[in-house]
Amino acid sequence: MPFTDTAEAVRAWVHGWSASRGAAQPALSTWGFTVDVGLPGHVMRHVLPAADEETVHDITQRATAPGVWLKAFVPPETLEPWLAPGWHLAGGPGYLMCVPLAVAPTQAPVPIPAGYRLNTWTRDGVTRALVRTADGVFAARGQIAVTGDTAVVDQVETDPAHQRRGLGNLVMHSLTAAATEQGATAGVLGATPQGRALYERTGWRVLAPLTSALRGPDPTDT
Incomplete structure (x- = not known):
């Protein structure tokens, strides 16, 4: 841990x-x-x-x-x-x-599924990831805030119509990769039962x- x-x-x-x-x-x-x-x-x-x-x-x-x-x-x-x-x-x-970001499985390359596009941006220490379809329809999102050597994942969401296509994994990878680039070595988040399943697949553990x-x-x- x-x-x-x-x-x-x-x-x-x-x-x-x-x-x-x-x-x-x-x-x-x-x-x-x-x-x-x-x-x-x-x-x-x-x-x-x-x-x-x-x-x-x-x-x-x-x-x-x-x-x-x-x-x-x-x-x-x-x-x-x-x-x-x-x-x-x-x-x-x-x-x-929580997860140690330096060894998180989410650091492996995650391809963008066909038919989607990913945009990420950082302002004031908060990085956001937005996934849309090719014609601009919302599909998934999330954000991460870096404070010192810790990063907090927040507001990860996948539209029901676009679930089970790897978009949650894509968002998590994008966010934790951005946090690692900013010097974060540990991640922490608050999860629902539904979110817990996604996070555990990407290396997170319940504390x-x-x-x-x-x-x-x-x-x-x-």
Whole structure:
């Protein structure tokens, strides 16, 4: 594993995710991090590297405005009883995953499937990969933020009409190759169960469970 412990990976993930999304610099507290995101359904998020019942209940009891998220590295069945009224689990089970980029299988050449074209660009330390069909229809995308020697993969998505054609693998290769060129030696990301299968095929391994909770309605964009 590229990280010595989960707390180190969480710190890297929080800072890279914030850079990827253009959110505020994470604010450090005794229990973890708070990030101002600034979206109507995602105003801010609290991230707890080592969650416990007392801390989670205290935070969720004090946070009463809608659009506040909480991320904890415990299974859903552990987190749910700790939440104060008005909070609920959101987004389904997740996973914190990591990979040593220098030896990641994704560094092998990945050809662009016939009928598609790939465009990548980097701005402010964030590299984006976009796959479209020959006539310009969206097929897949993803982005990666490099902060020091760590890179955080974010928002990887393949349109259902273009799945099972190797586009996810192409996006992952493009992103991690770009991060390696920028000096990153370790990758970290938060995955859904569906994304986990793709990432494991490209060399990533689960480091810890990742569960989300939300104060208020559950928006479609998490």
